[in-house]
Amino acid sequence: MKIGCPKEIKPQEFRVGLTPAAVTEAVGRGHEVFVETGAGLGAGFTDADYAAAGADIAPDARSVFDAAAMIVKVKEPQAPERQMLREGQLLFTYLHLAPDPDQTRDLLGSGVTAIAYETVTDAPGGLPLLAPMSEVAGRLAPQVGSWALQKANGGRGVLLGGVPGVRPANVVIIGGGVVGTAAARVAVGMGANVTVMDRSISRLSYLDDIFMGRLTTQYSSAAATADLIGTADMVIGAVLIPGAAAPKLVTRAQLGTMQPGAVLVDVAIDQGGCFETSRPTTHQDPIYEVDGIVHYCVANMPGAVARTSTQALGNATLPFVLALADKGWRGAIQDDPHLRAGLSTHGGRLTSPPVGEALGLEA
Ligand code: NAD
Known part of the structure; x- marks a missing residue:
């Protein structure tokens, strides 16, 4: 799968969706990874680190969004990023849609398949990506x-x-x-x-x-x-x-x-x-x-220690990123009901009942 990791553009966000270590794992399994130039600098990872891990360094966010079948981020997509999402593309990131009707409307309008970190669950009933x-x-x-x-x-x-x-x-x-x-x-x-x-x-x-x-x-x-x-x-x-x-x-x-x-x-x-x-x-x-x-x-206290936070988040997201890349989102959520719990939008439909309830939309 073609995996894309753009630079975060939300103010004061220094974390990045994929570490070079995650890129190595994905590339080792035959996937292609596109990382926007400078994406990891806030967390202390250079373009050279990503290139050494096997990533293609993309000159801007547009190239990443255009190339990738799956976008892996940290923060919810900002308005300019939402305009680059498309139907058939997979977005894996924190979303926090319930208090955010504008973002929800844009994700539904784009037709993107969005899986929210914060609602992925684990067997003991915890939230492993939070x-x-x-x-x-x-x-x-x-x-x-x-x-x-x-x-x-x-x-x-x-x-x-x-x-x-x-x-x-x-x-x-x-x-x-x-x-x-x-x-x-x-x-x-x-x-x-x-x-x-x-x-x-x-x-x-x-x-x-x-x-x-x-x-x-x-x-x-x-x-x-x-x-x-x-x-x-x-x-x-x-x-x-x-x-x-x-x-x-x-x-x-x-x-x-x-x-x-x-x-x-x-x-x-x-x-x-x-x-x-x-x-x-x-x-x-x-x-x-x-x-x-x-x-x-x-x-956003974790932003103060962006490097530690990026590595900690990356450790937790990596198995899911690899499952999504290896099997596609349908196969991955079929095999893992905990990942299924993160599915928030697909093809213009809201698939998260709590978000629907919060925003008065059908889910
Ligand atoms: P958690 O569910 O693991 O723990 C919450 C605990 O609060 C539970 O043990 C629960 O029993 C207890 N609790 C509930 N009501 C209580 C009461 N009246 N008195 C005493 N204890 C009570 O949650 P967590 O992951 O530890 O998160 C705690 C908070 O920190 C959340 O609001 C979370 O969103 C927030 N958080 C903030 C940041 C930040 O950057 N500011 C970062 C991460 C988490």
Whole structure:
């Protein structure tokens, strides 16, 4: 199959859909890969790296879209990219169609067969193409939070791990899923005093088991949250209620009960945020202050570490990319109901019932 990988054009997106390692695998199986010149630079991969892996370097996006039977990307296609899609072509990328009627209309109009990373499932009921980005965001959260805790950034001037004779910082993580567990691992590693809150007892048991006493677990209730944030230096919001906006777990009034200069890191900001005072920020201007509390609410945290994120995403997408290339999309989804769960549009028809429900369209 002819596989195309254009350069991402969404602002501040430095990841790329295929790594040179993925190109090597695809070419080794007899596929042809077209990579737009400069596509990998943001993630530290040069045209020479792709050429050495066996890719054809294309001079522009148009050549990639024209040549390829399957386009592999990271972000949802932007308006100029959508104009280059066509019936019979396969698009494999993050789509997030439910809140995006314009993109949905354009994909349906183009007739493209689109498979969304974010709705591909796995046997344990997880979302294997979202999980790597949650791992990245979770591991970043204590890192960016500790930076925000520094005095020059408006924080309390507290070192996460303390020093001998001085207590470490108190870190409260609300939500112990993929993000929360990854955040806990790093916060514990940095020497903080960590508490993880969740509503799932089985999740708390799991965390209790794997961390072997190196953190505290707490059932998540409004009362427990109110109690713990009063002594927290950093609170990391990592909750998810699938298909719903994040619940607001800390109100503006509660900020007054916190220690001045404490930090809120709202990883759940892409679902609306779990603190009442959260609003999305960018890597250029990541923090702001409300009532003396520093907020970090970057909606695309993995973009900060584009190289790691590209490699992590590429590891997760590669088996699906190869299956789609080897068997064609029909054969691949026939053999794998989890990949079938990602099918969103085909030949002008919407094939994702949740997207149809969100947009009031037939699916
Ligand atoms: P997940 O499903 O693995 O974990 C969510 C956890 O939240 C679950 O364990 C669930 O039991 C728990 N939870 C639900 N309601 C709760 C409550 N009231 N109190 C405490 N815990 C509660 O999800 P995840 O992959 O860890 O993602 C967490 C959030 O991070 C999501 O909103 C996701 O979209 C977001 N995210 C953001 C970025 C970013 O760049 N900002 C990147 C990746 C993920």
